[in-house]
Amino acid sequence: MNDEPLWSIFLNASLVNNFVLAYFLGICPFLGVSGKISTASRMGAAVTFVMLVSSACAYGIHAFLVMIDAPYLQLISFIVVIASTVQLVEMFIKKVSPALFRALGIFLPLITTNCAILGLALFQTNKGYDLVQSLTYAVGAGLGFTLALVLMAGVREKLDLADVPDVVRGTAVTLMVAGILSVGFMGFAGLGG
């Protein structure tokens, strides 16, 4: 059992060890959907929601697998739960906002293969968080992901107007910007212990 206070878990997940900029989880959507602030923030919301649901499920599954003594099934059951949650969110978004559904495009089903979500489930299990701690961790990680995505989108919106040399245009310049953002986030190190 882990008795880390909740505020510390939250700060850790969202700022100090930001999932995108420090752990490199969820880089694909980070590079793929960070073109516009509006899309980025909604993608962040979708990911946060999936994280919350799958975190709660992962907690339950882990408890169950420990009970029946089958830890080797952990990975397989986690991924199945995540895939079904994503399917659910996809149907929900398609019904509620078809415009957003089109804007997110292929990246919506790809939340399944978003390492941030599986990573969250694995980390919370490794760290031995209880249910409340896991949920706090999920919210923190989701907000951290959204924050990174929105910051990146803001920079890229400006970058579109800038006169960048032809060779660097595209992924190369995006990665450089991400590196600089990551340096900025290193400033949070030590915060919250």
Place this chain on the structure above:
Amino acid sequence: MSSEVMTSPTDEFLKGLWRENPVFVQVLGMCPVLAVTNSAINALAMGLASTFVLVMANAAVSTLRNFIPKQVRIASYILIIATFVTIVEYVIQAMSLELHKALGAFISLIVVNCLILGRAEAFASKNTVPRAVLDGLGMGLGFTLALFCLGSVREILGSGALFGFSIFPEGYQPWVIMILPSGGFFTLGAWLLIFNAFAKRRAARLARQEPAL
């Protein structure tokens, strides 16, 4: 991709190494690329583990390609991949606990490497077993090569060593930033820049030749 003319087996293997390199050209599977490349040995281990999963998953998917119903194919592929990843994780743990600790959760995260699912969907599900295996091997080795490129640059600059042997004279001040997360972004950005520059030059050369033909 596979609907084009039949390519020779060697070509199937070589395309992953260079022309369609998963990291530098297709920009797939970025998470492990950035996360575990802070030293050359971690990068190699990660690359080889991914290669194994890629080859086995390609072989399995290709064998079962006529049995898996189209509607549930993605879920089935993920299950196949997850099985092999679990095997790899236990094997690494048994072989070297130290390595297992260094790679941490990223071994399990091979499951969600878009490269592997991508190859299963785009190639293995439409091709025969030997071709799928060759494709997996080529892509996997290309992935390993890219990881090694990043890992060695980051280790040389970040700690002045390669595979743990120091290669710079005593007075060398290591660039600590290179082994920190931001260094990963910078190094990958620089590699992509080099690849882009080459691609641009080749495109320009082809464009010049075109009118002459």
